[in-house]
Amino acid sequence: MKQAILPLICILLAGASSTHSQTMLNLSRNAGADPGPGMPACEEDPGWFSLFDGTGESVTKYFFNPSGQRHGDNSRWWVADKLLHSDQSTDRRGGLIYTKRQYKNVEFKTHIKPYWRNDGGYFFRSNTAGRAYQVVIDYVPGTTKAIGGIWGEGRTNPSNAINYKPFGFNSPTSITLRSEWHLNGTAGRENLTAADWSTKVWKADDYNWVAAKIYNNDVPYIDTYINGYQMVHYRDPANQAALEVHNGHIGLQIHQGAGAWSINNPNLYKAILVREVRADGNPLDAYPDWKCGSTLINQPHGQSPGQPSLNWAITDNVLRIHATSPSAYELHLSDLAGKTIYQKMGSAGNYEHSVKISQPGVHLLTVRTENQTSSYKIVQTEKN
Numbered sequence: 001m002k003q004a005i006l007p008l009i010c011i012l013l014a015g016a017s018s019t020h021s022q023t024m025l026n027l028s029r030n031a032g033a034d035p036g037p038g039m040p041a042c043e044e045d046p047g048w049f050s051l052f053d054g055t056g057e058s059v060t061k062y063f064f065n066p067s068g069q070r071h072g073d074n075s076r077w078w079v080a081d082k083l084l085h086s087d088q089s090t091d092r093r094g095g096l097i098y099t100k101r102q103y104k105n106v107e108f109k110t111h112i113k114p115y116w117r118n119d120g121g122y123f124f125r126s127n128t129a130g131r132a133y134q135v136v137i138d139y140v141p142g143t144t145k146a147i148g149g150i151w152g153e154g155r156t157n158p159s160n161a162i163n164y165k166p167f168g169f170n171s172p173t174s175i176t177l178r179s180e181w182h183l184n185g186t187a188g189r190e191n192l193t194a195a196d197w198s199t200k201v202w203k204a205d206d207y208n209w210v211a212a213k214i215y216n217n218d219v220p221y222i223d224t225y226i227n228g229y230q231m232v233h234y235r236d237p238a239n240q241a242a243l244e245v246h247n248g249h250i251g252l253q254i255h256q257g258a259g260a261w262s263i264n265n266p267n268l269y270k271a272i273l274v275r276e277v278r279a280d281g282n283p284l285d286a287y288p289d290w291k292c293g294s295t296l297i298n299q300p301h302g303q304s305p306g307q308p309s310l311n312w313a314i315t316d317n318v319l320r321i322h323a324t325s326p327s328a329y330e331l332h333l334s335d336l337a338g339k340t341i342y343q344k345m346g347s348a349g350n351y352e353h354s355v356k357i358s359q360p361g362v363h364l365l366t367v368r369t370e371n372q373t374s375s376y377k378i379v380q381t382e383k384n
Contacts, residue, residue: 022085025056025077027065031100031128031249035061037288039313041273047287051099052272054082063097063252070130070154071095071256076266086120086254087266094256096123096130098249105279108250109211109225111271114139114147116172118267119260123153123251124214124222130154132248133236135212135224136165137267140260143168143176147202147210148224148231166231172205173198192229201229207270215281218246223281250274310367312378314357319378321353323367330368 038049039058051062056079067073072093078085088094108122119138126132131154138145144165152162167175175197192200202208211225224231252269255261277283310323321331325348333342333355341363342355357363366375 022076022078022080025059025079027060027063027077027097029065029067031064031066031098034101037101037276038062038274044273045275045283047275047283048273049275050271050273052084052269055079059084059097062100064100065095065097066128068129069095071253075254082270084269084272085266086252086269088254088256088261088263090263092256092258092261092263094254094261096251096253098123098126098128098251099274100249102248103250103274103276104217104247105215105277105281106250106274107211107213107277108274109209110252110269110273111207112137112210113205113207113268113270115262115265115267117141117262118265119145119255120267121151121253121255122212123249123253124212125220125246125248126153126251127248130251132251133162133214133220133222134253135222137210139169139172141169141171143178145169146175148212148226150222150224150232150234162236164232164234167194167197173202201226203227207268213277213281215277215279217279221281310374310376312365314378317357319355319357319363321355321365322350323352324350325367325369327369327371332366332368334364334366
């Protein structure tokens, strides 16, 4: 698995802001219309789409927060410093946000920094009440608490409950293996030990890629990974198909209750990515063409008091530029033949520009300030 991730905004020069605002996201209670697969993740393998680009607008576009959930519907979600924060409410209620789009055979991963003693997870093929296959992110001390385990969420038949945990946590950096640890002695997978947890697999107090793939049209297989290391390969026996969840939303969970979360210590997300796969778990035969930007050159001249920050998106054949400059700037867009398409001068501060791009192709965007020139190659592979 690749570790780098850049969404449709494939170059973002701005540093993290100093604000820590907790303005809660106003998420819809209804899924509404399918918003599409997401924003192309330019640096990933084909087919990966991003559902979070560091803005609250992306979260409200691709996620919703329905009423009547198993863990509550008053959890707190907000974006600050280009990170998605998730926390219990002050009265210890939890909840989930769900993708508006529904999936059957899919792989999903986040670049997440969970807080020690927080109990969360991914819900797959979920209904809005939270009945689902859960991949647990239980960063909590306990013999059955794990990251990358499988849990049958909201089962109607407890005697057939899915409870498949590969280890238990002793501390943030120490685990005890359980019998469900599929890597030990399993052909084709690396033979990891409990001691490898903190040296090879997990980065404590840091961001980790936690990924899962669910596939097979009816009775599913589920594979889970941490930073590219496979944790489990699970097959739901046929007699457990009574879960009757064959297609549904993907949910991000905050467990309810005083013992399940360290309130005011949120889990943080840098990236949220999704890719649909075939019923056998392999990539689709073809994915939609991407419309992305990519870095061409960055040429500083002299001593710059601060780099401009710039990001863009192409929608409906319009290039939308959002940027910040520490000083007066000149913006110039041309095709590779050198023909000027757009040119504008402006003063220091935030600025936005919208430029109609009539034909697919490669364009060169240059931003000049008194001390620096930065250039970017913007690629639109097809008309919208």
